Amino acid sequence: MPVYRAPGTYVEEVSPRHKRIEGVSTTTTAFVGPTLQGPETNTPPLLTSFHHFERHYGGLGDIDPGNGQPPATNHVAHAARVFFTEGGKRLYIARTPTGDDSPARYEEALAATETLADIATVAAPGNTTLAVARALMAHATRPGLWRFAVLDAPLAATLDEVREHRRALDSPFAALYHPWVVSADPGGQGSATRTLPPSGFVCGIYARSDVERGVHKAPANEVVRSALRFERDIREQEQSVLNPEGINCLRFLEGRGMRVWGARTLGRDPEWTYVNTRRCASYLQASIERGTRWAAFEPNGEPLWARATQAISDFLHDAWRNGALRGDQPAQAFFVRCDRSTMTQNDIDNGRMVCLIGVAILKPAEFVIFRVVQTTA
Numbered sequence: 001m002p003v004y005r006a007p008g009t010y011v012e013e014v015s016p017r018h019k020r021i022e023g024v025s026t027t028t029t030a031f032v033g034p035t036l037q038g039p040e041t042n043t044p045p046l047l048t049s050f051h052h053f054e055r056h057y058g059g060l061g062d063i064d065p066g067n068g069q070p071p072a073t074n075h076v077a078h079a080a081r082v083f084f085t086e087g088g089k090r091l092y093i094a095r096t097p098t099g100d101d102s103p104a105r106y107e108e109a110l111a112a113t114e115t116l117a118d119i120a121t122v123a124a125p126g127n128t129t130l131a132v133a134r135a136l137m138a139h140a141t142r143p144g145l146w147r148f149a150v151l152d153a154p155l156a157a158t159l160d161e162v163r164e165h166r167r168a169l170d171s172p173f174a175a176l177y178h179p180w181v182v183s184a185d186p187g188g189q190g191s192a193t194r195t196l197p198p199s200g201f202v203c204g205i206y207a208r209s210d211v212e213r214g215v216h217k218a219p220a221n222e223v224v225r226s227a228l229r230f231e232r233d234i235r236e237q238e239q240s241v242l243n244p245e246g247i248n249c250l251r252f253l254e255g256r257g258m259r260v261w262g263a264r265t266l267g268r269d270p271e272w273t274y275v276n277t278r279r280c281a282s283y284l285q286a287s288i289e290r291g292t293r294w295a296a297f298e299p300n301g302e303p304l305w306a307r308a309t310q311a312i313s314d315f316l317h318d319a320w321r322n323g324a325l326r327g328d329q330p331a332q333a334f335f336v337r338c339d340r341s342t343m344t345q346n347d348i349d350n351g352r353m354v355c356l357i358g359v360a361i362l363k364p365a366e367f368v369i370f371r372v373v374q375t376t377a
Helices: 050-057 075-085 103-111 130-140 159-167 198-212 236-245 275-291 302-321 345-349
Strands: 028-033 090-095 119-123 148-152 174-178 181-184 193-196 247-253 257-261 334-337 356-359
Touching: 028 075, 028 103, 028 198, 050 075, 050 090, 075 090, 075 181, 075 193, 075 198, 090 103, 103 130, 119 130, 119 198, 119 275, 130 148, 130 174, 148 198, 148 275, 159 174, 159 236, 159 247, 174 198, 193 198, 236 247, 275 302, 275 356, 302 334, 302 356
Parallel strands: 028 090, 028 119, 119 148, 148 174, 174 247
Antiparallel strands: 181 193, 247 257, 334 356
């Protein structure tokens, strides 16, 4: 309490009684892999356009891996280009040394991004090795990062090959996309094209869908704007085999164009089958965790518990109102408890405030079924 010793008028600034939780960003992506130039160890700069990418990392030219090997497609540069074309706005590049595709280099590059709290999606465009895929999945599952990995299936993989590749992967924090995408090559001559990994396109679509609809909307049934065609056409019979195994297909649909036609994770837990369910849960958890840091070192008693409950309830009410949670009433969509029923005296004595939060996240309508019955007049 301030001490007043002389008569007069005093003005004090006080904080509002209830704190407000702001939703974290879900649209920022990080790509990891080799580029023509740019920093390899420092914290990467934020890129907001492909022109910005070119200034820091060079253009679309092929990469010379050395050792007498032929030049390789600059997958990260092409992925950055289509990321912005598909609707992405914010991108980081974690560069790896040219000619060194070892998983350790990818892990080092990913580690350089861990201080960037706004990254929500990670990918290694063009690298389809299982070791790098596992490095991405391990990175996405690290506590406190709240990230999701977008993985590429191998180029020109057959049905059996892509299924075998998928069986070696298991994470609810990752999704696999197949096949690769044929896109125009601005660096080529005339009508030159490039066959590119799907991750660059898909990450841009994630960002676009989040902005237009929200992270709770499955990033599927979305147009792949910069696709000319896909490396192979996936028929419905083939997708009926791939989809149950968590392999998301990119398909040309007659009259509807080039579409992302799948939204499943690589997790084997039915609770986390869908990409939007996992990403929405991460969004809610990250927002609550970062938005309640003010509670640290506050007196651990009923007033603090009430303020925390109110702040979290207000945030979840907004999420329910925006369509992220199911239920006709807020009570059906979520609950928040922070009182002596959620913590023991031992918790309180040891400085632990424990909140119990339940949310009912909407799952997508993956199978739309209309039953038509003929009636007689």
